[in-house]
Amino acid sequence: MARGQLIFISGGVRSGKSTYAETIVRTFGTTRKVYIASGQAYDEEMKERIERHRDDRLQDNWFTIEQAHKMGNAIEKLQPHDLVLWDCVTTWLANELYEGWETNNMCVDTAGCIEAKWESLQETIDQMLNTVDLLTVVSNEVLDDFVRDERYQAWLGKIHIWLVEKADQAIEMENGLAFRRK
Incomplete structure (x- = not known):
């Protein structure tokens, strides 16, 4: 079975990375976005x-999966040959690391919690690539995000390194310009 392509796009806030990712997906093929x-x-x-963005995508014929946690749950909603845009790693990571903040029992403070979520994410991305034709992943730069927690930044850096190594293409966005890093 052929593996889908993985494109990783990183950039600062308002760098144009999400718009660029949408353009890649739109021009990649004619199957479901x-x-x-x-x-x-x-x-x-x-x-x-969120509702405004969902409505905008619907008008452009996108199928939206709302998946703030447990990315693996998105797999059952995917179809063979889909063209997928996941926006974004940084939001997912913050959701997962700080899950439980309401009860002061955060994942980031629980031994092995984020490691298990990271392992699950790696397996999920591999499973997605075995199903879809394209997986485009968007993320903010490591030090250009709203979370000022060293643990968050370290995990985001680790995820970025893995994604760049695994990606068929790695692109950095700056001021609306795309720079291929791989």
């Missing part, structure tokens, strides 16, 4: 923003 969204609505403003 799938958008995996990692955002969560913690307040009304975020809820409205």
Whole structure:
């Protein structure tokens, strides 16, 4: 079975990385376009923003999967030959690391918790690549994010290194310009 292509795109906030990723997916082929969204609505403003983005994608014929946690659950919603855009690693990582913050029992403070989630994510990406024709993964730069926690930055760096090594193409975005790093 042929493996799907993996494209990893990283860039600063408002670098144009998500728009560029959408363009890649649109021009890659004619099969179903799938958008995996990692955002969560913690307040009304975020809820409205998520709904607006979902409606915009629907008008452009995207199938949206809302998957803030447990990325493996998205696999059952994928079809062979889908063209997938996952936006974004940074949001997923924050969701997973700080899961349990409401009860002061965060994953990041629990031995082995994030390691298990990371292992599951690696397996999930491999499974996705065995199903879809294209998986485009978007992420913010390691030090250009809203989370100022060294543990978060270290995990994001580790994930980026793995994705760059695994990717068929690795692209860095800056001011709307794409620079291929691999």
